[in-house]
Amino acid sequence: MSNLAGIWEALWGLLVEDGSLAIGIVAALAVTWVAAIALAEAQRDQVGWLLLAMLLVLVVLNLRSAGRRARDAIRPS
Amino acid sequence: MDLGALAGSALPAFIASGVEFVEATTIILAVGVTRGWRAPLYGAVAAAATLAVIIAALGVTIVTVVPEHALKAFVGALLLLFGLRWLRKAVLRFAGIVALHDEERIYLNEVAELRARGETRTGFDRIGAIVAYKAVLLEGTEVAFIVIAFGAGGAAALNAAIVGAIAAGFVVVALGVALRAPLTMVPENWMKFGVGAILSAFGVFWFAEGLGAEWPGDALSIPIILGAFLAASWLSVRMLGVIVPGGAEVAAKRV
Numbered sequence: 597m598s599n600l601a602g603i604w605e606a607l608w609g610l611l612v613e614d615g616s617l618a619i620g621i622v623a624a625l626a627v628t629w630v631a632a633i634a635l636a637e638a639q640r641d642q643v644g645w646l647l648l649a650m651l652l653v654l655v656v657l658n659l660r661s662a663g664r665r666a667r668d669a670i671r672p673s
Numbered sequence: 674m675d676l677g678a679l680a681g682s683a684l685p686a687f688i689a690s691g692v693e694f695v696e697a698t699t700i701i702l703a704v705g706v707t708r709g710w711r712a713p714l715y716g717a718v719a720a721a722a723t724l725a726v727i728i729a730a731l732g733v734t735i736v737t738v739v740p741e742h743a744l745k746a747f748v749g750a751l752l753l754l755f756g757l758r759w760l761r762k763a764v765l766r767f768a769g770i771v772a773l774h775d776e777e778r779i780y781l782n783e784v785a786e787l788r789a790r791g792e793t794r795t796g797f798d799r800i801g802a803i804v805a806y807k808a809v810l811l812e813g814t815e816v817a818f819i820v821i822a823f824g825a826g827g828a829a830a831l832n833a834a835i836v837g838a839i840a841a842g843f844v845v846v847a848l849g850v851a852l853r854a855p856l857t858m859v860p861e862n863w864m865k866f867g868v869g870a871i872l873s874a875f876g877v878f879w880f881a882e883g884l885g886a887e888w889p890g891d892a893l894s895i896p897i898i899l900g901a902f903l904a905a906s907w908l909s910v911r912m913l914g915v916i917v918p919g920g921a922e923v924a925a926k927r928v
Contacts, residue, residue, distance in 0.1 A: 614761065617758065617761060618758075621750075621754055621757060622750075625750055625880060628884065632881075640884070640886050641887050641889075643886045644877060644878070644880075644882075644886045648877050648898055651873070652901060652902070652905045655757060655761065655902075655906075655909065656905055656908065656909055656912070658761060659761060659765070659909040659913060660916065662761070662765060662770065663768070663770060663912070663913040663916035666765075666770045666916075666917050667916055670917075
């Protein structure tokens, strides 16, 4: 049973390694989906660029946060 | 499609899948050298069969039941979850915050760990089979994602991606069998970085298409999206160099 749990955990880890990044991606996808519904057809083609912009900001912010955590982890207490 | 065109279309999937096959082969080699070959080969075959059943069952169900737009959005979302995770880790590795992926070190660690679990000279080696099963199932799932990413453009693209992945499997396994050593010559970190960015670019493209958006120039937008991810990654590596100048090499789970 623990082997099955280990395999499931590893498979889940393929998609979610950092929880905040995964939540951020899902939130960006949800905002894009809502925008695609709310926007008029003429503007709907812009939602792809909106998603790209949100994800770029998300990745940079997530990595900045990871860098700060790493700095704190190695800083002598 | 002639052979040259097929080879050209299959190349991205070949390269990306090759990275995954290298990882699986490294672990199977470690198990085989340490504990004998029978159990890891059974484990690998069982994992390949499991993967085939999952892909056949889920793939056929999804393709026949889910509408095309919803399918594109679903595939795009999965690719983003998968690709951005790779990209993040690759950037952290380049910034020296997470240790670089080193097949030789992974191989030696795996061998040491398996030796510590004790030799099994009698009966079936359950540990060896499970380690191989898990490695092939995980890396095989990643190959499935790669094939989906490169093959989502239609039947011809899917066929090319499948051919590329199968060819990569044959080449890597053949090299592994011939050398009986981890394939350290593969620039794995660079390849993972590139593949993470490519999967993320395809993810954005497919998700927006799934919502009914049209990209200017259709697939010609993909290189622009890819360029944006690469630029953000470069910026992030520079930024991390300022935050943690000497690197840290902390465990991935801690960042």
